[in-house]
Amino acid sequence: MAAPNSEQRKACWDARDLLWRCLDDNSDRMQPCQLFQGDFEAKCPAQWVKYFTKRRDFLKYKEKMETEGFTPAKGPQMKINGIHPEVAVQFV
Amino acid sequence: MRVAAKADGSVLISREPSAMLGVRRILRGGGGVLLCLHRTAQYLYPSGPERVLARSLSRTPYSSRAALKLRTRLGVTVLVGAGFLGAWWWVEQEKQQLRRRQRVEQLRTVALGQGTFSLVDHTGRRRTKQDFLGRWVLLYFGFTHCPDICPDELDKLSAVVSALDRDPDLPRLQPLFITVDPERDDVSALARYVRDFHPRLVGLTGTPEEVQHAGRDFRVYASAGPKDEDGDYIVDHSVLLYLVSPDGLFLDYYNRTKSPEQVADSIRNHIRNHVPL
Numbered sequence: 001m002a003a004p005n006s007e008q009r010k011a012c013w014d015a016r017d018l019l020w021r022c023l024d025d026n027s028d029r030m031q032p033c034q035l036f037q038g039d040f041e042a043k044c045p046a047q048w049v050k051y052f053t054k055r056r057d058f059l060k061y062k063e064k065m066e067t068e069g070f071t072p073a074k075g076p077q078m079k080i081n082g083i084h085p086e087v088a089v090q091f092v
Numbered sequence: 093m094r095v096a097a098k099a100d101g102s103v104l105i106s107r108e109p110s111a112m113l114g115v116r117r118i119l120r121g122g123g124g125v126l127l128c129l130h131r132t133a134q135y136l137y138p139s140g141p142e143r144v145l146a147r148s149l150s151r152t153p154y155s156s157r158a159a160l161k162l163r164t165r166l167g168v169t170v171l172v173g174a175g176f177l178g179a180w181w182w183v184e185q186e187k188q189q190l191r192r193r194q195r196v197e198q199l200r201t202v203a204l205g206q207g208t209f210s211l212v213d214h215t216g217r218r219r220t221k222q223d224f225l226g227r228w229v230l231l232y233f234g235f236t237h238c239p240d241i242c243p244d245e246l247d248k249l250s251a252v253v254s255a256l257d258r259d260p261d262l263p264r265l266q267p268l269f270i271t272v273d274p275e276r277d278d279v280s281a282l283a284r285y286v287r288d289f290h291p292r293l294v295g296l297t298g299t300p301e302e303v304q305h306a307g308r309d310f311r312v313y314a315s316a317g318p319k320d321e322d323g324d325y326i327v328d329h330s331v332l333l334y335l336v337s338p339d340g341l342f343l344d345y346y347n348r349t350k351s352p353e354q355v356a357d358s359i360r361n362h363i364r365n366h367v368p369l
Contacts, residue, residue, distance in 0.1 A: 001322060003236035003281060006288040009243060047317075047324040048239045 004045065012044035016052050028060070192365065196343065204334070204342040209306035211270065214282035214295035221340060227266040228363065229336040233312045235273035235327050236285040241348075243288075249333060250290035251352040252359065262363060263338075267293045272314035272329045274303040310334055310342070335359060337366060 004012065019040045022033040030037065041049050208221040232249055234242035246269065253265045267290050271277035274297055277285075282295035297303065307314055314329040333346040333355065343362055346355045 001324065003276075003285065005284060006243075013240065045237075045324055046320050046322060047237070047326050050320075051239050051326055 001045075008043075012040075012048060015040040015043040020056060023056075192361075199342060199344065202342075204310050206342075207305070207309040209270075209296075209302070209309060211296040211298040211302055211306060212279060214279055214286050214297075216279050219294070219296060224266055224268070224336075225340050226338045228263055228338060228359070229266045229268055229334075230359070231268045231270065231310070231334040231336060232332075233270050233272050233307060233310070233314070233329060234331075235271050235329070236277050236281050237273065237324065237326070239326070241331055245331060245333065245348070246289045246293070248352050248355070250293065252333075252355045253290050253292065255352060255356045256359060259360075262360065264292070265359070268296060269293055270296045270306055271303060272307060272312065273316070273327050274298060274300050335362060337362070339368060 015036070019033060019036040022036045023030075026032045040052075044052070210218065210220045213219050230249060230253065232242075232245055234245065236242075249267050253267050256262050256265055269282075269286060269289075271282065277295075277297050279297065282297055286293045286295040296306075298306075312330055312332075314327055317326045317328060319325045331348055333350075334342060335344040335346070335358075337343050344358060346358070350358075
């Protein structure tokens with residue numbers, strides 16, 4: 001299976017751009033964009049469809065991080081039975 | 093010229109060597125300048141009894157003498173300020189030069205691209221690293237089934253080489269494309285691919301061992317992803333443009349954030365400052 005040439009690449013990228021614009025206009029609902037999705041899958045190799053779908057998910061996630069912020073995960077807590085750690089050390 | 097009377101009554105006329113004449117003239121001139129400065133200083137800053145005398149005998153009114161003092165002080169301040177600015181600018185230039193030299197040293201210790209490679213180009217001809225010595229090389233590792241990154245980077249590479257081609261004083265760069273996917277990218281696949289970019293772009297491929305050897309030389313990361321039903325897969329790889337000097341030494345690298353203009357400017361700088369080994 002030969003790699004896509006310059007025209008095929010451009011056709012795939014244009015189809016992807018149309019799909020993404022449709023998704024942006026319809027707040028990421030797939031229902032109204034089925035035609036664009038079909039066109040995108042026809043014009044691009046399967047691996048590229050997977051790649052660009054993942055890429056869009058990543059870009060959306062990044063946008064969410066930048067606008068909504070995030071809470072960092074809590075690290076391990078240093079507490080033993082409610083006693084202060086320094087006091088909890090006992091020499092037997 | 094010196095005239096002296098000798099013991100036997102005759103007169104000796106001798107000429108001083110011209111160097112001594114020059115020195116004497118300089119000393120006389122310097123002495124004159126010093127005297128002038130001394131007199132000026134005495135006039136401007138009279139001391140002791142001269143001060144009272146100077147004030148009473150002085151014909152310039154107090155306000156204009158103050159203005160003269162102010163002008164002099166202003167002039168001196170501006171000169172000193174200009175001197176500081178000049179010194180600062182010179183130090184900045186030296187610092188930049190040092191930083192550039194340090195970066196080259198750092199890249200040299202990292203010692204990428206030290207080895208040799210032996211690959212086949214997109215016309216089927218075998219090429220080794222020796223073939224490219226004497227040329228400035230701009231190198232990119234990628235693969236032909238790449239969705240968007242490799243075409244973008246190769247477009248950038250072509251734009252950089254075209255921009256530098258427009259300057260007749262610069263040497264012609266050699267753009268190279270080495271595949272990280274030797275299983276699929278054979279000679280004909282490469283020939284089809286490089287056609288879409290700069291006319292001088294040379295694509296290189298070979299056996300998996302040869303390609304791995306070349307990639308390892310530049311510490312390129314490449315990892316083939318899982319195959320789908322068509323046997324298609326994507327190769328994850330580091331995305332960098334490498335600049336290699338005519339001595340075959342790796343000089344610099346440019347990542348995706350660098351625009352074609354930034355890359356071209358950096359290369360122009362390297363070419364200008366290049367000291368052949």
